[in-house]
Amino acid sequence: MSKKVISLIIFFVIIPIGILIGATLLEDGKYNLISMFVMVFACIPFFLSFERRKPDAREVLIIAVMSAITVAGRAAFAFIPAFKPMTALVAITGFKLGPEAGFLTGAVSAVTSNILFGQGPWTPFQMFTLGILGYIAGLLGKTKWMESKISLLFYGIFSGIMYSMLMDIWTVLSLGNGFSWIVYGSKIITAIPFTITYMISNVIFLWLLTKPIGDKLERLKIKYGVMQTT
Amino acid sequence: MKSLHDFHPLVIFSYFFAVIGLTMFYMHPILLIISFTGATVTSFLLLKKSFLKSIKWLLPFMLVAAILNPLLIHEGETAILYINEQPITVEAIVYGFAASVMLIAIIFWFSAFNAVMTSDKFLYLFTKISPAVALLISLTMRLVPLFGHQIKKIMYAQRAIGMDPSSGSVWHRIKAGTRILSILISWALESAIETADSMKARGYGLKGRSTFSLFRFDRLDGFALSGIFILFIIQLLCSYFGWNEFYYYPTFSPIVWNGPMIFMTISYGILVSLPIFIEVLEAFKWRSLKSIN
Numbered sequence: 001m002s003k004k005v006i007s008l009i010i011f012f013v014i015i016p017i018g019i020l021i022g023a024t025l026l027e028d029g030k031y032n033l034i035s036m037f038v039m040v041f042a043c044i045p046f047f048l049s050f051e052r053r054k055p056d057a058r059e060v061l062i063i064a065v066m067s068a069i070t071v072a073g074r075a076a077f078a079f080i081p082a083f084k085p086m087t088a089l090v091a092i093t094g095f096k097l098g099p100e101a102g103f104l105t106g107a108v109s110a111v112t113s114n115i116l117f118g119q120g121p122w123t124p125f126q127m128f129t130l131g132i133l134g135y136i137a138g139l140l141g142k143t144k145w146m147e148s149k150i151s152l153l154f155y156g157i158f159s160g161i162m163y164s165m166l167m168d169i170w171t172v173l174s175l176g177n178g179f180s181w182i183v184y185g186s187k188i189i190t191a192i193p194f195t196i197t198y199m200i201s202n203v204i205f206l207w208l209l210t211k212p213i214g215d216k217l218e219r220l221k222i223k224y225g226v227m228q229t230t
Numbered sequence: 231m232k233s234l235h236d237f238h239p240l241v242i243f244s245y246f247f248a249v250i251g252l253t254m255f256y257m258h259p260i261l262l263i264i265s266f267t268g269a270t271v272t273s274f275l276l277l278k279k280s281f282l283k284s285i286k287w288l289l290p291f292m293l294v295a296a297i298l299n300p301l302l303i304h305e306g307e308t309a310i311l312y313i314n315e316q317p318i319t320v321e322a323i324v325y326g327f328a329a330s331v332m333l334i335a336i337i338f339w340f341s342a343f344n345a346v347m348t349s350d351k352f353l354y355l356f357t358k359i360s361p362a363v364a365l366l367i368s369l370t371m372r373l374v375p376l377f378g379h380q381i382k383k384i385m386y387a388q389r390a391i392g393m394d395p396s397s398g399s400v401w402h403r404i405k406a407g408t409r410i411l412s413i414l415i416s417w418a419l420e421s422a423i424e425t426a427d428s429m430k431a432r433g434y435g436l437k438g439r440s441t442f443s444l445f446r447f448d449r450l451d452g453f454a455l456s457g458i459f460i461l462f463i464i465q466l467l468c469s470y471f472g473w474n475e476f477y478y479y480p481t482f483s484p485i486v487w488n489g490p491m492i493f494m495t496i497s498y499g500i501l502v503s504l505p506i507f508i509e510v511l512e513a514f515k516w517r518s519l520k521s522i523n
Contacts, residue, residue, distance in 0.1 A: 033254045047360045055362055057426035057434045064366050065422045068373030069415060075374075104366065112370045115349050120340050121250075183302050212412050220419050 035169065039124035043131060046103045058226045062217075063104050066093040070109035071116065082197040086113075087159050088205030090130050094137030095146050095210070096217040097227050102134025102141075122170050129166040133159050152206045160199030164191055233512040234276070234505050238451040239351035241458070246343040248462040249502060253335050255469065258476040259328060260485065261498055266331050268502030269338035275509045276345040284341070292330040299326025305479040325478040342505070354443055377414060384413050454504075461501040468494040 066089065073085040086109065094102025110126040137146075137155065145151045168187045188195075221227055234242075253265040274281045299322050301313075306321030349371060356364040385395065388410060395406035433439060468474060473490045477483040485491075 033251060036254075047363045051360050051362045054435060057429045058423055060362065060366060061369065061422040061426040061429075062419065064369035064373055065418045067366065067370040068377055069418065071370060071374050072377050104363070108363065108366045108370055112367055112374070115352060115367070115371065116374065118341070118344050119347075121254075121336055186302060208408070212408075213415055216412075216415055216419055220423070224423055226423075 036121060036124050039128045042128050043107055043124070046100065046107070046131065046135075050100065050104060056226065058224065059101075062097070062220070062227060063093075063101050063108070066090075066097075066101075066105045067109040067112060070105060071113045074109075074113050075116075082194045083201040084198075085201065085205040085209070086130065087133055087163060087198070087202050088156070088209060089213075090134040091137035091155060091159060091202075091206065092210050092213050093217075094134040094139075095141035096214050096221070097138070098141070099135045099138025101227060102136075102138035103131040104134075106130030106132070106134035122167070125167055125170045129163055132166075133162060146210075149207060152210060153203050156203035156206045157199045160195055160202050163198055164188070164195040232450060232508075234346055234508050237454060238445050238447045239347070239355045240447070241451050241455045242343075242346050242351065243355055244455060245458050245504065246339060246347070248458055248465075250336060250339045250343070252462075252465055252498070252501075253332065253339060256474050257328060257332070257478070258474045260491075260495055261474060262328060262331050262335070264495065264499050264502055266335040266338075268499075268506065269335045269342065271503075272505045272509075273338045273342040273345070275506065276342050281341070288334055292327065292334065295330030295333070296323055296327040299323065299329065307481040321478050321481060324482070328478070351445070354445055357441075373418070377418060380417060381410060381414055384410050384417075388413075458501070458504070461497055464497045465494070465501065468497075 070086050070089040070093075073089055077084050090102060090106040090109065093105040097105075107127040107130065110130045111123065114120070114123045114126065137159075140146050140151075140155065146155065165188065168184065168191055171187050171191075172184045249265070249268075253262075253269070256262060256265070277284075300318045303322045303325070304316050304319065306317070306319030306325075308320040309317035310320055311318050353364050353368050353371075356367060388394065388406060393406040393409055395403050395410060397403075398406070468490070471490070473494050475483070476485075
């Protein structure tokens, strides 16, 4: 009961106050601050619905395992910049376990890896970006599309571009001029090598891992009757 | 008196929330310098050697930001040269420099935050906001080293049957590496179910379960928290009255040392130097205690 009250307070008091302060005090383009709040608040509904549902211990553990594998994957490829299996692993979780599990795996692996490697102002952005990519993957996983290699290729490219573009919003805002399309455009152009690396790594890891990990998750779902997504 | 590390997580979080938020908000050069100095000294006091190592790349970074901004932004009155008939202005250069000072100050504050806000404190706070997600995070944090350990075990076993990922052709290595990963995931998911059942058997999710935590909110914490809160509100009010306003374009607005500005500078300075004060006091106390023994 008290949790419900707190979540209602967050929704109807803190968010409006945040936006109000944002609109009045921060009128001259303090977008870096506002955008961080927006990213944090954007994650809250997903967390709350998980909280409300009173998740089963098995569900919690499976999501934690997938997040831990994602974090370990980032650490394992730490020596190659931008070439990471994170997005692919989050997407596979989304495909097989549904949008909510996809979002949570993405967001939790972003926070956890930043606890281990250092928090920064980019943490909320990473949380939301990886989370929403997992969520989209979860929605796509409900259709039959994601079983072919071609659609995996497209999803890999799409998620690479999306990751790059969402994270570049932070890069532009950190320069302090507020948001300008020229600077954003130039950032996106300078980030092209990274974007391409994201896309290639996403596609490679999706192709390599979707079938084996997907099968294991599928088997787990059948064997223990958990996380049925229909 | 306590050291910075011994304060209640809520106090630590509120402090860094206030300071990082204000640092991101203020573009006024004097307020920027105050926050930058505070961030530098604080993270030096907390990190010592690793801080000195991390500052090497900052100077080139600041220079790049100072160059990049005037190339992209052509506002400002005082042009010093023209490239492709686009003016390069002093204002844009200074703005780029100021923005990079702000960014570095934020990075330093975050590195101090990472040093003080250890994972147990972070999780303690997160549990209050969202217990289920905090549980997810803490499980994940435990599983990462566990997987590292398990990977080693699997690797030794695989090596014994000739699937050594650290020798042989590239294709062989990839094949051996993928096998290890695959074995790890199968094992991890199966043992996750076991862990979950064991959690359930011990009463996960039941009502009336208590939790243990090391953190106690004592009088000093209350004192510190209310101090931070008051100083933060003062800063918000000052900004509400527009005392922090400073324009870089079309040309710099003058810095006037009137009452409000001095008041704001001093109160901001107190807020920013709180951790330095605490750490230095603690260091002196430690030294005097040591000399007695």
